[in-house]
Amino acid sequence: MDEAVAAFWARAAETYETEVPYFRLMGERIVGRAGLRAGQDVLDVACGKGATLIPAARAVGDRGRAVGVDIVAEMVDAARAAAAGAGLRNVTVEVGDGDALDLDTASFDVVICGFGLGFLRPEHALPEMRRVLRGGGHLVTSVPLGGGADWEFFGDLCKRYGLVSEAHVGGAATPPFDEMAKLAASAGLFLDPPLPESVSVLFPDEESWWRWAWSHGQRAFLERLDDSQVEVFKEDAFAALRSFRTPDGIPLEQQFLVLNANT
Numbered sequence: 001m002d003e004a005v006a007a008f009w010a011r012a013a014e015t016y017e018t019e020v021p022y023f024r025l026m027g028e029r030i031v032g033r034a035g036l037r038a039g040q041d042v043l044d045v046a047c048g049k050g051a052t053l054i055p056a057a058r059a060v061g062d063r064g065r066a067v068g069v070d071i072v073a074e075m076v077d078a079a080r081a082a083a084a085g086a087g088l089r090n091v092t093v094e095v096g097d098g099d100a101l102d103l104d105t106a107s108f109d110v111v112i113c114g115f116g117l118g119f120l121r122p123e124h125a126l127p128e129m130r131r132v133l134r135g136g137g138h139l140v141t142s143v144p145l146g147g148g149a150d151w152e153f154f155g156d157l158c159k160r161y162g163l164v165s166e167a168h169v170g171g172a173a174t175p176p177f178d179e180m181a182k183l184a185a186s187a188g189l190f191l192d193p194p195l196p197e198s199v200s201v202l203f204p205d206e207e208s209w210w211r212w213a214w215s216h217g218q219r220a221f222l223e224r225l226d227d228s229q230v231e232v233f234k235e236d237a238f239a240a241l242r243s244f245r246t247p248d249g250i251p252l253e254q255q256f257l258v259l260n261a262n263t
């Protein structure tokens with residue numbers, strides 16, 4: 001586990017997924033691609049507030065079991081509350097490290113890791129995921145792509161403000177597909193071709209987007225702005241957002257890949 005990454009997510013946890021449904025929308029899609037069946041045991045590594053855990057628990061039903069693990073206690077509390085709120089009794093969630101799972105070998109049919117691998121150490125996490133999978137089981141994970149041409153402004157601004165030249169913790173990059181395929185194969189997990197997906201998000205206004213930007217991985221860039229830079233960065237970002245906002249709000253078509261890896 002990377003302490004700086006864990007501390008980053010502890011800072012982001014309070015507002016994570018509170019502004020607009022984002023990870024929840026993508027989580028439904030990821031689970032839709034996971035091929036879960038009633039009665040299966042599913043593990044969600046880096047489960048956050050339950051974006052994939054909750055739909056996975058529904059998919060495996062009362063005879064199945066959904067276990068969530070996250071390094072941040074606040075995320076775990078929120079995932080437990082989401083499961084209770086959804087009336088799910090087949091869910092357990094624990095604080096734990098995805099790089100060193102405190103779980104029995106060969107105890108799950110499916111492991112899900114939605115937008116989590118980039119924050120784990122894949123050379124540790126992938127063998128751990130393989131270890132807890134039963135023979136014939138599979139891993140379903142996902143990696144973010146962009147939001148299309150309109151949204152390139154954020155990366156451009158980060159470059160202009162010198163925020164991407166150094167390593168940053170929250171937005172730790174997921175390895176490129178080929179590298180990931182090699183790492184997975186050496187762990188005994190064999191990737192299928194990636195499945196492209198996208199979801200639509202609508203921010204009511206620029207301030208909503210700004211709060212959202214601080215609530216997830218993008219926060220890692222913003223935290224590196226000093227006090228004098230932050231307001232100017234915000235103004236620059238808002239100018240870019242106004243160039244494509246619609247009467248209904250600011251649309252984001254988030255592209256991502258779902259990856260399935262077989263044992």
Ligand SMILES: C[S@@+](CC[C@H](N)C(=O)[O-])C[C@H]1O[C@@H](n2cnc3c(N)ncnc32)[C@H](O)[C@@H]1O
Binds near residue numbers: 070115
């Ligand atoms: C982008 S969020 C994804 C959360 C969730 N899967 C979702 O789709 O909403 C990344 C998550 O990784 C968790 N995380 C970071 N390092 C971890 C580690 N070593 N072990 C377990 N979870 C970790 C963070 O606390 C955070 O909840």
